[in-house]
Amino acid sequence: MVRGMPSAEATNASNTGESQPSAQTNNSLPRKRILSPAHLAAFKESQTYRDIVEFVEELNTSIVGKKLSDGRADSSVVSAILEILDEVEKIVQDTPPVDNAASRFGNPAFKTFYDKVVERSEGLHERLVDAGFLKDKNVIPELCVYFNESWGNRTRIDYGSGMELNFLCWLLCLRKLGVLSEADNQAIVLKVFWRYITIMRVLQSTYWLEPAGSHGVWGLDDYHFLPFLLGSGQLADHKHLRPKAIHDPEVLEAFSKDYMYFACIQFNNSIKTASLRWHSPMLDDISAVKTWAKVNEGMIKMYKAEVLGKLPVVQHFYFGKLLPFPEGAALGDEVPQEDEHGHIHAKGETGWTMDCCGIPVPSIFAAAAAAKGEGASTQGLLQPRSGLKPIPFD
Numbered sequence: 001m002v003r004g005m006p007s008a009e010a011t012n013a014s015n016t017g018e019s020q021p022s023a024q025t026n027n028s029l030p031r032k033r034i035l036s037p038a039h040l041a042a043f044k045e046s047q048t049y050r051d052i053v054e055f056v057e058e059l060n061t062s063i064v065g066k067k068l069s070d071g072r073a074d075s076s077v078v079s080a081i082l083e084i085l086d087e088v089e090k091i092v093q094d095t096p097p098v099d100n101a102a103s104r105f106g107n108p109a110f111k112t113f114y115d116k117v118v119e120r121s122e123g124l125h126e127r128l129v130d131a132g133f134l135k136d137k138n139v140i141p142e143l144c145v146y147f148n149e150s151w152g153n154r155t156r157i158d159y160g161s162g163m164e165l166n167f168l169c170w171l172l173c174l175r176k177l178g179v180l181s182e183a184d185n186q187a188i189v190l191k192v193f194w195r196y197i198t199i200m201r202v203l204q205s206t207y208w209l210e211p212a213g214s215h216g217v218w219g220l221d222d223y224h225f226l227p228f229l230l231g232s233g234q235l236a237d238h239k240h241l242r243p244k245a246i247h248d249p250e251v252l253e254a255f256s257k258d259y260m261y262f263a264c265i266q267f268n269n270s271i272k273t274a275s276l277r278w279h280s281p282m283l284d285d286i287s288a289v290k291t292w293a294k295v296n297e298g299m300i301k302m303y304k305a306e307v308l309g310k311l312p313v314v315q316h317f318y319f320g321k322l323l324p325f326p327e328g329a330a331l332g333d334e335v336p337q338e339d340e341h342g343h344i345h346a347k348g349e350t351g352w353t354m355d356c357c358g359i360p361v362p363s364i365f366a367a368a369a370a371a372k373g374e375g376a377s378t379q380g381l382l383q384p385r386s387g388l389k390p391i392p393f394d
Contacts, residue, residue, distance in 0.1 A: 001182075002055050002175055003047065030145045030320030040311050046326035048319070052165075053304065055172045056226075059193075060233040060300065062185035067234070067258040071190025077133050077179060078187045082195055084124045088151070089199050091116045097206055106157025110207035114154040121148055133179045142320045146170040149318065150196070152209050159204060160212025161225045161307045162316045167196055168226065173322045189230055194260060197227055201267070220282055221264060225307055228283075229299040231261030235292035243287045243295050247276065 034040055043049055063071075073079055095116060097107040121144040128134035150167035152159040171188060174180045180188060203209060204223060211222040220228050235241060245251045246265045256263040265276070265283065272279040276287075289295050307313050319325035 002051055002058065002172065029141055030318035030323070032316060033319045033325040034311070034315050034317060037311060040309070040314060042326045043314065043317070044309065046324075048323045048326065049308065051176075051323070052168070052172065052308065055175065056168070056229070056303065057300065058182065059185055059189050060230055060296065063189045063230060063234050064236045065234070065238070066186060066190060068190050068194060068260065069258065071187050071194075073187060073191045075184060075187060076131070077128075078184060078191060080128060080131055080133060081174075081180075081192050084127065085192070085195050085199060087120070087124055088117060089202060091120070092199070092202055092206055097208075100208075105208065106210050107207040108157070110152065110157045110203075110209065111154050113203075113207065114148075114151065117151060118144075118148050128179060134174075134177060136177070139173075139177060139322070142322060143170065143173055145318050145320065146173060149316075151200075151203060152207075153212065156210065156212070157207065158210040158212040159200065159223050160313070161219075161223075162212060162313045164200075164224055164226055165307060165313070165317070167193075169318070169323060176322050193226070193230070197224065197260075200224075219306075220280070221268065224264065225303060227260040227264050229296070229303055231259055231264065232292055232296040232299050234259050235261060236296045238292055241292070243289050243292060246283070246287050 034043060073082060091113055095109055095113040097109045100107045100109075122140055125134070125140045125143055125147070126137070129137050129140070134140075146166045146169045150163055150170060152163055171180065171192065200223065209223070219225070241251070241255065246262065249269075252262050252266040252269070256266045265280075268280055268283075269276065275284075277284040286295055286298070289298070
């Protein structure tokens with residue numbers, strides 16, 4: 001079971017609910033604390049780590065055998081959270097990409113979008129207070145850090161599993177604060193989380209967000225991990241569908257509306273050329289597993305190893321009062337310094353010792369648009385589109 005929140009006194013009692021400075025300038029707000037392999041090791045032994053893993057496992061168990069349409073959004077708190085996410089999509093609509101046709105990398109308009117989210121974030125969270133779901137207004141600045149970081153990195157104009165982790169942490173904090181309960185787990189996955197993924201596809205296609213890190217194209221997906229983990233959970237006890245079914249276009253067409261895993265495979269196929277073996281070799285390998293239950297079990301292990309267990313990812317993790325840094329591994333007043341890529345390195349570390357600072361990978365949306373001879377906007381790529389030439393991935 002996911003543990004509840006700390007005492008009210010421990011939850012940043014010094015905050016007044018007024019406008020707060022950024023997390024980088026206020027030590028009372030969540031900040032990055034993982035600087036070295038030793039800090040990573042301490043994190044993996046911490047209660048915060050256990051809470052994250054238990055939350056993922058709870059969510060995963062709750063949606064076994066459930067379709068996306070089974071998620072009920074009739075609870076008032078889930079509806080309120082979905083309305084907050086709707087507001088984020090409206091900000092995207094109000095912030096079109098600038099003419100950036102000469103570049104296949106991130107569109108600068110994303111920074112304007114990000115600033116608008118930060119500006120409105122506190123007010124969006126106050127809705128939960130006004131509705132009576134969030135009892136302590138003082139925790140809003142802490143919630144805002146995770147919420148704001150969920151949409152990508154402003155400096156690098158990229159997105160990856162670390163940002164996806166921030167959204168998970170935002171939901172976990174809402175759970176710890178009693179805004180969400182275990183009874184909401186199905187709706188959290190099938191409605192809230194999936195709504196987040198659909199908005200992220202809009203962001204990725206609108207602003208050509210680059211995959212975070214240098215190896216995104218060889219992972220499960222250029223951007224995401226959790227839709228595959230939770231998507232395999234949906235299918236874990238399916239009586240007829242098998243992992244190899246992802247190679248059947250008719251199956252993808254029939255079931256992509258019901259299952260996250262198939263939806264993500266269909267999406268990747270719609271914007272990349274060649275076979276799944278070439279553009280997503282890991283997913284192709286996984287399709288040889290005999291049962292979805294085994295796939296799901298492996299996904300959970302992989303998430304622990306490749307996301308929660310990798311320094312290039314969790315160096316961007318934010319620790320605060322709700323998700324504290326493990327005792328006995330504190331950095332004191334030292335705040336890790338980011339390099340020009342927005343990454344943290346141990347003192348004296350140089351060169352290619354951190355794979356997070358490899359060669360940038362162009363956005364798949366930008367490359368697809370370039371192949372078709374389009375300008376900056378590629379919002380239509382959210383669904384397979386007639387006449388769009390998928391990009392080569394060699």
